[in-house]
Every structure is written in structure tokens, then in C-alpha cells.
Amino acid sequence: MSKNKISFGQFAALLLISDAFAIICMRGRIGTPMALGILTAAAIQSVAAIPAVALCRKNFKISSSGTLWLKSILLAFSVMWGGALLINVWNTAKAIYIPSVFDNRIGDKLLISLLIAAVCLYVTSCGLKAIARAAVIAAGFGVICLIVVVVGAIGRIEPHYLEFTGSDSGYLDGIIGGFALGGSFGAYLMLLEKSADSVIKTTVFYFAGRIFFVALISFITISVVGAIMSITQFPFITAAELSQPLSSQRLDSIFAVVFVIFAILSISLQGIAISYLLKAIFPKFDKFRSLTSVAAMLCAAVILNVLAVGTKFYGMATALTAIAPAILLVARRRKNVCVK
Amino acid sequence: MNEFTTGGVRCALLCCEGMLSTSTITELVLHPITRINLALPNAELLLDHIENNLLLSVDRPIVKNYGELFRTINSGFAVLVVNGGNHALAFGVQGYAVRGISEPSGEANIMGAHEGFVEVIRTNMSLIRQRLKSPMLVQELSVIGSRSQTDVCLCYLRDRVPRELLSHIKQSLSRVRLETVLSTGYLRPFVESRRFEIFSSTGTTERPDVLCSKLLEGRVAVLIDGVPFAIVIPKLFCESFQTLDDYAFKPYYAVFIRWIKYAAFLISILLPSLYVAVSLYNPELLNSTLLMILAQAEKEAPITLMFEAVGALLMYEIIREAGLRLPKAVGGAVSIVGGLIIGDAAVKSGLVSTPMLTMVALAVTAGFVVPEISQSVTMLRLLFLVAGGTLGLFGISLVGCIVLVNICSTEDYGFPFTAPISPFKVGGMRDTASREGFRSMQDGGFTVEEYHE
Numbered sequence: 001m002s003k004n005k006i007s008f009g010q011f012a013a014l015l016l017i018s019d020a021f022a023i024i025c026m027r028g029r030i031g032t033p034m035a036l037g038i039l040t041a042a043a044i045q046s047v048a049a050i051p052a053v054a055l056c057r058k059n060f061k062i063s064s065s066g067t068l069w070l071k072s073i074l075l076a077f078s079v080m081w082g083g084a085l086l087i088n089v090w091n092t093a094k095a096i097y098i099p100s101v102f103d104n105r106i107g108d109k110l111l112i113s114l115l116i117a118a119v120c121l122y123v124t125s126c127g128l129k130a131i132a133r134a135a136v137i138a139a140g141f142g143v144i145c146l147i148v149v150v151v152g153a154i155g156r157i158e159p160h161y162l163e164f165t166g167s168d169s170g171y172l173d174g175i176i177g178g179f180a181l182g183g184s185f186g187a188y189l190m191l192l193e194k195s196a197d198s199v200i201k202t203t204v205f206y207f208a209g210r211i212f213f214v215a216l217i218s219f220i221t222i223s224v225v226g227a228i229m230s231i232t233q234f235p236f237i238t239a240a241e242l243s244q245p246l247s248s249q250r251l252d253s254i255f256a257v258v259f260v261i262f263a264i265l266s267i268s269l270q271g272i273a274i275s276y277l278l279k280a281i282f283p284k285f286d287k288f289r290s291l292t293s294v295a296a297m298l299c300a301a302v303i304l305n306v307l308a309v310g311t312k313f314y315g316m317a318t319a320l321t322a323i324a325p326a327i328l329l330v331a332r333r334r335k336n337v338c339v340k
Numbered sequence: 341m342n343e344f345t346t347g348g349v350r351c352a353l354l355c356c357e358g359m360l361s362t363s364t365i366t367e368l369v370l371h372p373i374t375r376i377n378l379a380l381p382n383a384e385l386l387l388d389h390i391e392n393n394l395l396l397s398v399d400r401p402i403v404k405n406y407g408e409l410f411r412t413i414n415s416g417f418a419v420l421v422v423n424g425g426n427h428a429l430a431f432g433v434q435g436y437a438v439r440g441i442s443e444p445s446g447e448a449n450i451m452g453a454h455e456g457f458v459e460v461i462r463t464n465m466s467l468i469r470q471r472l473k474s475p476m477l478v479q480e481l482s483v484i485g486s487r488s489q490t491d492v493c494l495c496y497l498r499d500r501v502p503r504e505l506l507s508h509i510k511q512s513l514s515r516v517r518l519e520t521v522l523s524t525g526y527l528r529p530f531v532e533s534r535r536f537e538i539f540s541s542t543g544t545t546e547r548p549d550v551l552c553s554k555l556l557e558g559r560v561a562v563l564i565d566g567v568p569f570a571i572v573i574p575k576l577f578c579e580s581f582q583t584l585d586d587y588a589f590k591p592y593y594a595v596f597i598r599w600i601k602y603a604a605f606l607i608s609i610l611l612p613s614l615y616v617a618v619s620l621y622n623p624e625l626l627n628s629t630l631l632m633i634l635a636q637a638e639k640e641a642p643i644t645l646m647f648e649a650v651g652a653l654l655m656y657e658i659i660r661e662a663g664l665r666l667p668k669a670v671g672g673a674v675s676i677v678g679g680l681i682i683g684d685a686a687v688k689s690g691l692v693s694t695p696m697l698t699m700v701a702l703a704v705t706a707g708f709v710v711p712e713i714s715q716s717v718t719m720l721r722l723l724f725l726v727a728g729g730t731l732g733l734f735g736i737s738l739v740g741c742i743v744l745v746n747i748c749s750t751e752d753y754g755f756p757f758t759a760p761i762s763p764f765k766v767g768g769m770r771d772t773a774s775r776e777g778f779r780s781m782q783d784g785g786f787t788v789e790e791y792h793e
Contacts (some may be wrong), residue, residue, distance in 0.1 A: 005793075007763055074616040112734065119738050125747045129793070132751030133762040137744060232373050232549075260737035 011140035012206040014191075017337050018085075018211055018269050018338060020142060020313035023315035025088035026181060027266035030170075031230045032162050035218035037174015038181065041315075042214055045182050046207035048322035051329040052189050053199050060332075061193040062279040070324055074186050075277040077321045081183035082270035082293070082316060083300025090301070096256045101149060103267045117298060119264050122151050125290040128194060128309075129196035131268055138261050145289025146216075148251065152243030153220045162219070166237075179315035179322075184230050186321050187273045231295050253312040346374050347389070348381025350423040353457075359416040361435025368429050369396050369418055390429055399432025410487045428730035438463070446711060449590030451717035458547045460752035461491050467548035468495060472555065476500070484513065484527070488520035492527070492566035496553075500558040503787045508571055508753045509560050515628045524569050527562060531573055533752055538743060539716050540548070541752040543575035551585055574755035574788065577747060578772045580712045581605070586775055594775040601709050608707035611648045613728030613736055615699045620645055630702070633754035637693040645696070646729025651724040652692055652700040653722060655682070751793070759791035 006014075062070060065290040093112040123131055140225035188206070195202045225232055234239045240255045278285055285292075355365065362423050372394055390396070402428050403419055405407045413419055443462070445457030445776075447513055457464045465479050475588050480494040490515070496506060512531045521527060524544050532541050532757030533759040540729040545551050554572045562571040568579055581601040586594040618625050619634055626634070659678030683701075686692040707717045720743060727735030750757035760768025767790065770776045 009764060010762070054556040115731075115734075115738055115773075119741055122742060126745050129756075130745050133756065134741075134745045136764060137758075138760040228689055248625050253618075253622040253625055255697075257733055258736045258741075260734055261741050266743045268766035332358070 004128060004194060006128060006191070006194055008195060008197040008202040008205050008266055010136055011191060011195050011202050012209050012271055013198075014111075014265070015137040015184045015188055015206055015210050016213060017135055017139055017142065017262050018187065018192070018266040019181065020213065020217075021085065021266040022088065022181045022183060024215065024259060024262065025092045025234070026177070027233055028177075028235075028238060029232065030218065030235050032164055033170035033221060034174035035214075035222060036060065037171045037176075038214055038218065039174075039211060040171075041175045041178020041182060042207065042211050042213070044175075045179070045185055045322055046211070047186065047209065048185075048326065049203050052325035053203050054194055055325060055329055055332075056192050056195075056199045062190060063193065063276060066280065067187035068281065069327070069329060071277055071281050073321060073324055074170070074190055075274060075281065077186040077317060078185075078270050078273045078277060079296045080291075080304070080317060081174065081186060081274040081314075081328075082267055082274065082297030083302075083304050084299035085263070085267045085270065086113060086117065086297055087305055090305070091265075092259070093238070094333055095237050096259050097249070106257050113322035115220060115224060116260065116267070117187060117262055117294060120267045120271055121290060121294045123264055124275065124293060128272050129190075131265060131272060132182040135265055137250050138265055142258055146281045148245055148254070149240050149243045150216075152245035152251075153224050153239070156242060157220070158226060159223055163222050166202040173311075176224040182318045182322075183314065184269070186317055189321070189325060190273045191274060193204075228306060230293075237261065240265040267297065342370075344374060347376040347378035349378075349383055349386045349388075350760050352421045353418055353419040354413055354421060355433075356413050356416070359414070359436045359517075360418055360433045365418050369420075369433060372396060373420070379472070383422045383566050384399050384426075386422055387427065387429060387530075391532075396429040397433055399430075401430045403428040403430050405688065407470075407489075414489070415491070430638040434774050444655045447547050447550070447583075449547075449588075451585060452584040453547075453549050455548060457548060457563075457568040457570060459568055461493055461563050464496075464548070464563050464568075464570070465493055468552060468555075468561075471548060472497070473553045477555070482513070484516050485518055485520045488522075488620070490521040492521065493563040493625060495555060495561040495563060495570075497558070499514045500556065501560055501786075502558060505574070505755075506560060507557075508716070509562075521564055521567075523567055524562075524564065524571050527564065528571060530571075531562070531571065531752070533750070535749065536746070537750045538720065539577065539580075539713060539745050539752050539757065541575055541755075541757050542655075543579060543712070544569045545572060546570075547584065553584075556785050558789055574752045575757070576755075576759055577750075577757050578761065578792070579769075580710050580720050582771070587778075589750050591777050598618070598775060604706035604709035605713075605717070608703050608709070610718050610724060610736070611703040611706070612653065612699050612721060615696070615722035616645050616649050616725060617728035617732045617736055620729065634695055637695045640690045641693045641696075642690065644729075645665065648692055648696050649700065649725055650694060650722070651703075653725065656687075656700065656704050657718065667785070713783060754792050756791060756793055757789060763791070763793065765790065 061068075062074065090109050090113050092110045123134075190200070192199055215238075217236060219241070221235050222229075224239045224242050225235050228238070229235060237255070241252050244250055244252075271290060271293040274296060277287040278289050278292065342355075342766060353365075353370070355480075373390065373396070376386065376389060376684070378389065385394055391400075391402075401408075401412060401416075401417070409419060409421075409428060412430040415428040416432070418433050418435055419430045421428045438460050439458050441458055442456050443454040447456070455467060457467065465633050468475065468479070471526060474497065476494055476498045478494075478498050479732075482492050482494070483489050484492045493758060494510070494513070509531055513527070515529050516527065518526055520572055528542050543554075547560075551570050551572065562573070564571075579650065581598055586598060589597070619638070623631050643651070650680070655678075659674065659682070661677070663674045665671075666674060683697060687694050687697055699753050707714055707721070710717070724736055724739055727739040729735075731738070748756075748758050748762060756763060759765060760772055765785070770781065771786075
């Protein structure tokens with residue numbers, strides 16, 4: 001494997017962790033139409049990945065041969081998504097029970113967010129290979145936790161909550177929400193050139209894993225939380241809380257560990273993507289790129305929080321980023337035709 | 341300095357008292373030299389005659405300058421200097437007191453050989469040669485240390501070692517500007533990455549058989565004169581859990597023992613911190629019976645759980661350090677006083693609760709299972725404990741993430757420390773998650789180059 005390349009398994013683990021974290025932090029009620037909408041959005045993104053795969057197979061590299069506008073779009077998107085993930089940490093921190101010795105002394109959310117940002121700074125500075133290797137181990141831990149949730153959920157699944165009720169207007173919301181959860185698409189585009197294996201194999205493995213994960217977690221959430229969905233703020237966290245495999249012990253705290261690890265890896269992935277893009281746009285900018293990327297994400301988080309942007313904004317941003325490779329592919333073909 | 345005349349030429353035999361064997365030098369060097377008769381008394385002819393016609397010793401380097409002269413004399417050679425000659429002849433007649441080959445103290449085993457490296461580099465080189473009689477085995481001697489002029493030997497198998505790895509190591513060693521090399525710790529930083537690494541990416545061994553197995557996997561070893569340990573480059577994390585006995589036992593038992601070691605590693609690092617974090621912040625993780633037992637025990641303790649744990653761990657480290665540096669007889673007494681009397685007294689007086697002492701003792705004992713990484717384990721145990729005591733499971737997760745990424749970023753010369761787990765290599769798992777029998781492993785032809793990224 002050549003320098004700074006990652007395997008398809010590492011690639012998929014890294015992006016799936018990022019997707020899983022976004023889903024964990026998702027807010028609002030979810031029904032079957034919405035779940036189908038989210039799955040549709042994932043499928044659309046997998047189709048949108050085809051031009052990127054085609055470009056990559058022609059040895060197109062965003063970092064070296066990408067146009068400035070594409071790099072700038074990806075940079076802006078990565079900063080925005082990094083900020084969104086930090087907001088997710090901020091918003092979800094209270095829902096996940098994280099007690100500490102600083103309770104009632106320092107704001108819980110502030111402490112948690114700052115500490116996670118500090119750790120992200122270190123992780124980002126370690127580089128892509130380190131985080132990719134760590135992602136495989138973290139994904140293994142995540143799979144174990146998912147199995148625990150599935151085992152715990154088995155006795156509580158009530159399939160009738162999966163039936164369509166009322167209007168099917170949730171489907172469109174689901175598609176928008178699905179795009180809003182797909183912020184790792186920017187990192188996907190950026191990291192595709194770092195894949196040591198076939199880009200087709202990498203892409204298929206990642207999107208298949210993503211669709212399977214979304215389908216599984218949506219099924220469990222809807223069928224377990226269905227009865228109290230209307231009063232649930234974080235449906236996926238509630239589903240995990242309700243799916244306790246042991247009768248006399250609660251395992252919620254274990255999920256807090258997953259939450260923290262996934263948060264750090266997700267934010268750091270964006271940090272690394274930003275760092276690479278900064279180097280691609282400003283080749284002489286060599287030092288303090290990790291620090292700059294984390295600082296940019298923190299600023300974005302503050303701005304996005306103040307502006308109180310919602311799902312539609314994130315969904316729109318992901319959709320625009322998703323069509324960028326297609327535009328580039330068409331533009332290059334037209335250029336080739338003109339040259340001929 | 342012994343001056344004499346032979347063949348009509350004035351000579352001197354230089355040697356360092358106590359560093360050579362008097363009987364050997366008398367019988368093998370002095371007797372034949374003093375009986376030389378030359379037709380023409382000439383320094384060059386005398387040196388040529390000794391060099392080509394007399395086999396006075398096996399090791400006969402030519403000394404051309406003052407630096408080499410000084411180094412060979414201090415290495416136990418006898419050096420013949422001839423009046424008018426443009427070089428001198430050295431004879432390897434070393435006879436200084438050396439420690440005999442004995443069982444390694446830190447890497448004991450049941451079924452394997454009971455020989456360990458000693459302080460003399462040439463003995464160590466021969467111990468390797470005895471086990472690897474291959475013409476592909478290369479042992480390159482060089483000198484490091486501007487003042488100590490320490491002999492350093494680079495060992496590798498020419499047909500197995502990755503060329504790039506070898507040239508990088510040679511390059512790294514050529515950059516050493518130390519005055520002296522007194523232990524492996526002097527050279528290891530030069531062959532390791534400059535990044536901060538919690539676990540060392542180079543290994544050490546005091547067993548020649550272990551070293552031979554590493555050389556067969558394409559690794560490079562560095563032997564240092566005066567040090568009974570060899571540095572092995574590169575090292576993988578999973579190797580810390582492998583011992584020679586694993587390959588002597590039945591595979592199913594070896595697999596069982598290996599997984600016990602993995603569990604012990606996690607217990608040694610995480611048990612005290614998880615105990616404190618769960619008891620203080622997440623008691624819902626415990627079942628009610630266990631929770632009541634712990635609450636009852638901790639009710640009497642005068643200090644907080646975290647300080648209790650930190651105190652117990654530090655006390656253990658103090659007792660261990662005290663026992664380590666003292667003479668063996670006294671060290672044993674210190675351990676008894678520390679372990680039994682202070683421990684028992686602390687529990688009886690209520691300063692430390694019994695469950696806490698049990699957790700600490702379990703963690704410390706589990707740490708002994710993997711002695712090679714005990715330094716890192718000790719520090720990580722304390723770090724996780726402080727994180728768990730202040731921030732609960734959240735703190736443990738944060739530190740866990742840092743440690744995980746640090747381990748994953750550890751790599752030397754392109755060999756990832758975490759291989760074959762991440763990057764995942766199916767073939768490597770045959771001797772990591774399990775231990776396959778030699779019937780299936782004999783066709784593997786594994787070399788460490790498979791993990792290179």
C-alpha cells in the first residue's frame with residue numbers, strides 16, 4: 001500500500017461511523033415513511049457517487065487536479081458539516097447521561113463539547129491512516145453494541161408500529177432528512193482518491209453498509225419506540241435506552257461510550273478532510289492545519305447555532321455537494337469534445 | 341606494555357591487564373613470536389611473516405591508527421607494535437571475567453531453551469549462529485559511541501529482510517552521535533518514530549531463540565556490546581502477548597492462554613478506573629446485590645473512591661520500586677511488609693475498602709501477565725483512573741479514544757504497530773486471534789513485509 005492510502009474496510013468504517021453518529025443524534029419523530037425517505041436519500045447519494053467513481057477511475061484527484069471551485073465547495077461543506085456535528089454533540093450531550101465530578105459547577109454541555117473538541121484536535125493531528133485504523137476497531141466495538149441493542153430489542157419489537165398511518169407526507173421529509181444525515185458525502189468525495197483498493201469495491205461496500213445500517217436501526221427504532229414516538233426527542237437514543245438485554249442492569253452508559261468515540265472520530269474525519277483541502281487550495285499552508293480545521297469547525301458550529309439552521313439547509317447543502325462530481329464530469333466531457 | 345626483540349626487530353606487545361587470558365597469550369602468541377628468525381631484520385618483513393605464516397589467533401584485525409589501537413586494546417586484544425612498521429597486528433585473546441549464559445530473568449519459559457543473552461556481544465552473536473546456521477544470516481559489526489566505542493551488531497536474514505527497512509535502520513543508526521551506549525534505551529529513540537508513542541514500536545528480547553524467530557520473519561535485530569538484550573525492529577502490538585511457550589503447548593491451550601493475556605491487559609488498564617467510574621457515576625450498570633456490597637464496603641472509607649484508588653496504586657508502585665532496587669533478600673522482606681502488613685492494616689483501619697484493594701490487586705497482578713509493556717500499562721492505569729474518577733465513563737471514553745488513535749498512529753518505517761488487527765490481515769490472525777498448528781503454519785512463509793504500508 002502506498003503512502004497515505006487506506007483500505008476499503010477502513011474507508012467504509014470511517015464513513016459509516018460518521019453516518020452512525022449523525023443518525024444517533026437525529027431529532028424528531030420517525031415513522032415508516034420517513035425511514036423509507038431516509039433510505040431513498042441514501043440510495044440517491046449512492047447513485048450520485050457514480051460520477052465521482054468514474055472521475056476517480058480516470059485518475060482524477062480532487063487534491064491535485066480538482067478545480068478551485070470544487071475544492072472550495074468541498075471545503076465549505078466539510079467546515080459546515082464539522083460544525084453541524086459539533087452542534088449535534090452540544091444538543092445530544094444532555095440526552096446522553098454523562099455525569100462527572102464537575103456536575104453543577106461547569107455547564108455539562110460546554111464541558112463535554114470542549115473536551116471532545118480538544119481530543120478531536122489531537123486525533124486530527126495524527127492523520128488519516130491513524131484515524132482509519134482506529135475506525136476499524138471502533139466499528140468493531142460499535143457492532144458489538146449494535147448486537148446488544150438488537151438482542152435487547154427482540155422482546156420489545158412491536159411490528160404494528162411499522163404500518164403506514166395517516167398521511168405519507170413523512171416520505172419527503174425523510175428524503176430531506178436523509179440528505180441532512182449524509183454529511184459524510186463530502187468526506188467520501190475527498191477520501192475516494194485515498195482508497196488503496198478498487199474505488200468501485202470501496203463505494204459499493206460503503207453504500208451497501210450504510211443502507212443496511214439505516215434500515216436496521218430504523219426498523220428497531222420504529223418498532224421499539226413507536227408507542228412513545230410523539231414525546232421522544234432523540235428516537236435512536238431512546239430505542240437504545242429501551243433495548244436493555246439484562247433485566248437487573250441498565251446498559252445506557254455503555255452507549256454513552258459509543259457516542260463519545262463516534263463523535264470524536266466523526267468530527268476528526270471532517271477535520272482531516274478540511275486539512276487536506278486547505279493544503280490542496282493553499283499548498284504553502286503547512287503548519288497548524290489541524291488547529292485551523294478544528295477552529296473553523298468550532299466557528300461554523302457557533303454560526304450555525306446562532307442562525308438556527310435546520311434540516312432543510314443541511315439537506316440542501318448535501319444535495320448540492322452530491323451533484324458537484326456529476327457537473328464536473330459533464331464539464332470535462334464537454335471540454336474533451338471541444339478539444340477533439 | 342611488553343617490549344622484546346624478535347627476528348632482530350624491536351617490538352612491543354600491548355595489552356590491558358585483566359582483559360585477556362595470560363595462559364592463552366603466553367602459549368599462542370608470545371612463544372611463537374619470540375622464536376621468529378628472519379634473514380633480514382626488517383619491520384615490514386616481520387609483520388608480513390606473522391600475518392601470513394603464523395596463525396596466532398582466530399580474530400586478527402589489522403590496526404592502522406591510534407583510535408583503532410586504543411579500541412582493540414580495550415576490547416581485550418593483544419596488539420603487536422613493531423618498530424618501523426606502518427601498522428600493528430591485534431590478536432583476539434580475550435579473557436576477561438564474563439557472566440555465564442544463564443536463563444533470562446525477564447522472559448522465563450517452561451518448554452523452550454533456558455539460554456539468555458549475556459553482556460558479551462560475540463557470545464550473543466554465536467548464540468544466534470548456533471540456532472540459525474544459514475548462510476543468509478548477516479551479522480554486521482560497527483562501532484557507536486564517540487567515547488565508549490561500543491560494538492554494535494546488526495543482524496538480519498539477507499533473503500527475508502525488507503531492503504527498505506534495512507537501509508532506513510542503517511541510516512538511523514548512522515545519525516547516532518552519542519558519547520556512549522550503555523543500554524538498549526540509548527539507541528531505541530533513534531530507530532523509533534519521533535512522534536509521541538505510548539507503546540514502544542521496537543521490541544527487546546533477551547532470548548536468542550525468540551530473536552531467531554523474529555529474524556526469520558524478516559525483522560532486524562541490533563545487539564549492543566555490554567547489554568544482554570537485543571533490539572528487534574519493527575515490533576507489533578500483538579507480539580507483546582506472544583511467548584515462546586505458546587508454540588510449545590497444544591494450539592487450543594495456547595489460544596486460551598493468549599485470550600487470557602488480552603483480557604488481563606484490559607483488566608490491568610481499565611479495572612480500577614471502571615470500578616471508580618461505575619461506582620461513582622453509573623451505579624445502574626451494577627446489579628443490586630453487587631451494588632449493596634460495594635456501598636456497604638465504601639461506607640466506612642474516610643476518603644473519596646478516586647483518591648482511595650490512586651493512593652492504593654501509588655502505594656503499590658512505591659513498594660514495588662523499593663523491592664526492585666534492594667538486595668534480593670531485603671527486597672523480598674519489603675514485599676511481604678508492603679503487601680501483607682500494610683495492605684492488611686489499611687483494610688482493618690478502614691483507610692482502604694476491601695473491594696478497592698481487591699480491584700487494585702487484580703489490576704496489578706493482571707499487569708504482570710504482559711511484562712514487556714508494564715511501563716505503559718502502569719501509566720495508562722493511572723491516567724484512566726483519574727479520567728474515570730473525574731469524568732466517569734465519558735472521561736474513560738475520551739482517554740480511550742486518545743490511546744486508541746495513538747496506538748493506531750504508531751508505526752516505524754511503514755510497519756503499523758496495530759497490524760494485523762488494523763489494517764486487518766486475515767493471514768496474520770492465524771497467530772493473533774488463534775494459534776494454528778505448525779502443520780498449517782509451515783507453508784505460510786510469513787515475513788513482516790506483508791504488513792508494510
